[in-house]
Amino acid sequence: xxxxxxxxxxxxxxVGDRVTITCRASQSIRGFLNWYQxxxxxxxxxxxxxxxxxxxxxxxxxxxxxxxxxxxxxxxSLQPEDFATYFCQQSYSIPSTFGxxxxxxIK
Amino acid sequence: QVQLQESGPxxxxxxxxxxxxxxxxxxxxxxxxGWSWVRQxxxxxxxxxxEIYHSGSINYNPSLKSRVTISVDKSKNHxxxxxxxxxxxxxxxxxxxxxxxxVVVEDATQESTYYFDYWxxxxxxxxxx
Numbered sequence: 001x002x003x004x005x006x007x008x009x010x011x012x013x014x015v016g017d018r019v020t021i022t023c024r025a026s027q028s029i030r031g032f033l034n035w036y037q038x039x040x041x042x043x044x045x046x047x048x049x050x051x052x053x054x055x056x057x058x059x060x061x062x063x064x065x066x067x068x069x070x071x072x073x074x075x076x077s078l079q080p081e082d083f084a085t086y087f088c089q090q091s092y093s094i095p096s097t098f099g100x101x102x103x104x105x106i107k
Numbered sequence: 108q109v110q111l112q113e114s115g116p117x118x119x120x121x122x123x124x125x126x127x128x129x130x131x132x133x134x135x136x137x138x139x140x141g142w143s144w145v146r147q148x149x150x151x152x153x154x155x156x157x158e159i160y161h162s163g164s165i166n167y168n169p170s171l172k173s174r175v176t177i178s179v180d181k182s183k184n185h186x187x188x189x190x191x192x193x194x195x196x197x198x199x200x201x202x203x204x205x206x207x208x209x210v211v212v213e214d215a216t217q218e219s220t221y222y223f224d225y226w227x228x229x230x231x232x233x234x235x236x
Contacts, residue, residue, distance in 0.1 A: 043228055046224050089153075091222060
């Protein structure tokens with residue numbers, strides 16, 4: 001299985017901050033990487049697919065980049081509703097695997 | 108708007124079989140989309156269980172393959188999960204999700220990839236005697 005490792009595991013930031021979350025794959029997954037946001041007690045919600053494609057309706061302050069083994073999710077200016085846990089997911093091979101999550105907390 | 112809703116027992120005895128159903132509304136299951144199950148143990152990360160497509164193609168996570176069965180009833184717009192020989196390690200919130208496939212240009216060639224774009228709210232299943 002392809003291992004997905006996110007860093008950091010948790011992050012404290014303030015409204016208006018720019019934050020970056022990293023996801024590293026144990027082998028190349030080309031550009032087949034998705035990002036999800038999950039709030040407590042809720043299902044994950046898709047933000048970005050295929051590394052850098054913003055899902056329609058997702059605010060443009062979210063962006064993704066990367067290819068191969070290293071990927072990033074950036075939030076350009078944090079809003080109160082962005083404090084949540086973020087997961088990356090590889091869709092390159094079966095079984096699909098997720099990162100362990102990055103919890104973004106208010107400082 | 109597509110909506111998914113899981114249902115099933117919230118408590119299963121060890122060595123028993125976990126059975127869940129996901130009802131799909133607002134969209135047809137006869138499309139090219141796939142239908143998947145993902146679980147999340149309390150306070151932990153996400154684990155993909157498996158998926159089924161309109162074509163009848165089914166994929167399972169090898170770590171669960173010997174115990175999992177996913178099936179679909181398109182006439183009733185629902186799909187199901189059965190997980191046998193459960194233990195406490197199978198205690199989790201179980202989500203159903205729609206799989207959407209797209210074609211992207213990767214290294215100047217067209218490639219098919221997928222993502223989970225609609226999810227159910229999740230249902231907690233506890234394995235305990």
